[in-house]
Amino acid sequence: MQREVEIILMRQLASYLAMPIFIVDPEGNLLFYNEPAEALLGCRFEETGELPAAHWANLFTPTDSEGAPLAPDDLPLVVALRTRHPAHRDFWIVGLDGKRRHLKLTAFPLVGQAGRFLGAVSFFWEGDTR
Amino acid sequence: MRVKLWGTRGSLPTPGPDTSRFGGNTSCVEVRADDNSVLVLDAGTGIRNLGRTIPGTTSRVDVLISHLHMDHIQGMGFFAPFYVPGLEVHIWGPASPLETLRARLGRYMSPPLFPVRLRDLPCNLTVHEVPSGSMRIGPFEVETTLVCHPGPTVGYRITEGNRSLAYLPDHEPALGVRGPLLGNGWTSGQTLATDVDLLIHDAQYTDAQYDDRVGWGHTTFSRAVEFAELARARRLVLFHHDPDHDDATLASLVSTLVKNERPAMPVTAGFEGEVFDL
Numbered sequence A: 001m002q003r004e005v006e007i008i009l010m011r012q013l014a015s016y017l018a019m020p021i022f023i024v025d026p027e028g029n030l031l032f033y034n035e036p037a038e039a040l041l042g043c044r045f046e047e048t049g050e051l052p053a054a055h056w057a058n059l060f061t062p063t064d065s066e067g068a069p070l071a072p073d074d075l076p077l078v079v080a081l082r083t084r085h086p087a088h089r090d091f092w093i094v095g096l097d098g099k100r101r102h103l104k105l106t107a108f109p110l111v112g113q114a115g116r117f118l119g120a121v122s123f124f125w126e127g128d129t130r
Numbered sequence B: 001m002r003v004k005l006w007g008t009r010g011s012l013p014t015p016g017p018d019t020s021r022f023g024g025n026t027s028c029v030e031v032r033a034d035d036n037s038v039l040v041l042d043a044g045t046g047i048r049n050l051g052r053t054i055p056g057t058t059s060r061v062d063v064l065i066s067h068l069h070m071d072h073i074q075g076m077g078f079f080a081p082f083y084v085p086g087l088e089v090h091i092w093g094p095a096s097p098l099e100t101l102r103a104r105l106g107r108y109m110s111p112p113l114f115p116v117r118l119r120d121l122p123c124n125l126t127v128h129e130v131p132s133g134s135m136r137i138g139p140f141e142v143e144t145t146l147v148c149h150p151g152p153t154v155g156y157r158i159t160e161g162n163r164s165l166a167y168l169p170d171h172e173p174a175l176g177v178r179g180p181l182l183g184n185g186w187t188s189g190q191t192l193a194t195d196v197d198l199l200i201h202d203a204q205y206t207d208a209q210y211d212d213r214v215g216w217g218h219t220t221f222s223r224a225v226e227f228a229e230l231a232r233a234r235r236l237v238l239f240h241h242d243p244d245h246d247d248a249t250l251a252s253l254v255s256t257l258v259k260n261e262r263p264a265m266p267v268t269a270g271f272e273g274e275v276f277d278l
Helices: A005-016 A035-041 A076-083 B047-051 B101-108 B207-211 B221-231 B247-261
Strands: A021-024 A030-033 A087-094 A100-111 A117-126 B002-007 B028-032 B038-041 B060-064 B088-093 B124-129 B133-137 B140-146 B154-160 B163-168 B198-202 B236-239 B267-269 B275-277
Touching: A005 A021, A005 A030, A005 A100, A005 A117, A005 B140, A021 A035, A021 A076, A030 A035, A035 A117, A076 A087, A076 A100, A076 A117, B002 B047, B002 B198, B028 B047, B088 B101, B101 B124, B198 B221, B221 B236, B221 B247, B247 B267
Parallel strands: B038 B060, B060 B088, B088 B124, B163 B198, B198 B236, B236 B267
Antiparallel strands: A021 A030, A021 A117, A087 A100, A100 A117, B002 B028, B002 B275, B028 B038, B133 B140, B140 B154, B154 B163
């Protein structure tokens, strides 16, 4: 299956950047994650390849600042896919090293030439660890 | 299906004795079906000579533009069929996010760059925009996909019966790729070129040239071969020759390429007037 050129270029950009990045298709399937994102997911892209939406969302459990689980619909990547608008929020995960991590995530939809909806991209920043 | 190269040069027309073997006209390729239907790929300066061979009895001509860089549209105003009253002419090409294809073409086909406006051409002109997808033009099945090159750019795959051609004259599939080209559809243009009988592909730069021109939208000789092998093309014609590569240089580069890379398919540098019967 041929990837759209905008998605290909997004992957190539992501592979050069030092912040964790996820790229998903319009159905939420994880098409690519870069090396910094591998540290969050705990697995290498070369080993997993693409991941269905239902699978990758369960790899870590996001919570709010009080530790209450977040519904998938509250996650920025899902919001960006659903509304086709950018979304941002803070959340917390327990990392593979057992530490609780504060993450800031910005997601935005990808709209290509001729208005083609191609999916969404999310960028992660690590906040205070507590 | 018969394919004829009318312009093989990239970037800038390069006439003169040093380029007479491979040619100095910019991108233009004729594709002729068994029933004599004609597709014209790009409107570089090579289109002028092509236009003079199209008989007055022709009822329809289709011009497929890959993108609107000047070397791909510069010959448009000198294409004889445009000036045949009532002749059905269709131009196909990519739009931009902000302007229609007709408006963008009109920027060149209007004063002060050109004296004749697009709307003043006496032919019966229709302009079509081609996002990704398939379409049928006469006996041809035409597939288009946006490909990696600065600005909206499409590649074409043209099929008649069981014969196929892929045309990717300006293409940088290796942009940002540090190792081998990626499979599984992760390389720009791959599906268009998969299993084609003839692949006409950008090969403007040597490896040394490319180091200073990453992101300019073109390919090296060796990456063109790698792309053709990834797509399992049956024949590769190198295209969009660099204006600085005269005949002797180009012949030497291709000879070295074939010797070193040992491509899985025949690889040659396209030359003006070359014909392929598929």
